[in-house]
Amino acid sequence: MLIKVFVTPRKGILDPQGRAVEHSxxxxxxxxxxxxxxxxxxxxxxxxxxxxxxxxxxxKMCERLLANPLIEDYTFEVEGE
Amino acid sequence: MLIKVFVTPRKGILDPQGRAVEHSxxxxxxxxxxxxxxxxxxxxxxxxxxxxxxxxxxxKMCERLLANPLIEDYTFEVEGE
Known part of the structure; x- marks a missing residue:
């Protein structure tokens, strides 16, 4: 099955890349x-x-490897659900 | 309006980060x-x-800044459409 994972910086956590892109x-x-x-x-x-x-x-993949729960939030979708 | 952009390496383009995560x-x-x-x-x-x-x-944002069309594909969603 196809899994799509979305990881974002948590609210309140600095996102310098986001600020740079916004400026650009x-x-x-x-x-x-x-x-x-x-x-x-x-x-x-x-x-x-x-x-x-x-x-x-x-x-489990998100908790153990794909996201850092201290500084990142994640959501995921399972295709075909 | 909220826009969500998804950028992925194009088919056939090396994705070393993806290979490393798969291995892990x-x-x-x-x-x-x-x-x-x-x-x-x-x-x-x-x-x-x-x-x-x-x-x-x-x-336009994708074409001009957010994605590199030579090596990346992109899709986007406009929330509330």
């Missing part, structure tokens, strides 16, 4: 841009017995 | 994992007159 977008003429946050988008295929099993694996 | 996931016991791809997830707020205007701005 404004320089390029996109004056109405605000609140730019840059995170990771991870796509992977997993062998799972069911959607519930895939979700369980995805949750 | 397997070492952690997630044996059924394959095809790990790591990209960027960008969230931003934009002042737009309509959803069509927001989509148009998002498209």
């Amino acid at each position: 977008l404004k320089s390029l003429g996109f004056k109405g841009v605000s609140g730019v946050k840059i995170g990771k988008y991870i796509v992977l295929e997993v062998a799972a017995k069911s959607a519930a099993d895939a979700r369980d694996q995805a949750h | 996931l397997k070492s952690l016991g997630f044996k059924g994992v394959s095809g790990v791809k790591i990209g960027k997830y960008i969230v931003l707020e934009v002042a737009a007159k309509s959803a069509a205007d927001a989509r148009d701005q998002a498209h």
Whole structure:
């Protein structure tokens, strides 16, 4: 099953990359841009017995490797649920 | 309006970060994992007159700054469309 994971910097955590991109977008003429946050988008295929099993694996992967829960939030989707 | 942009390495382009994460996931016991791809997830707020205007701005931002079309693919969603 296909799993898509979205990792973002937690609220209140500095996001220098996001600030740099926001500044660049404004320089390029996109004056109405605000609140730019840059995170990771991870796509992977997993062998799972069911959607519930895939979700369980995805949750564990996020907690153990894909996100740092101290400074990042994550969500994920299991395709075909 | 809220825009979510998903940038991924293009098919056929080396993704060393994805390979490293796949290797690590397997070492952690997630044996059924394959095809790990790591990209960027960008969230931003934009002042737009309509959803069509927001989509148009998002498209231009991707082409001009957020993605490198030579080596990356992108998709985006406008929230509330």
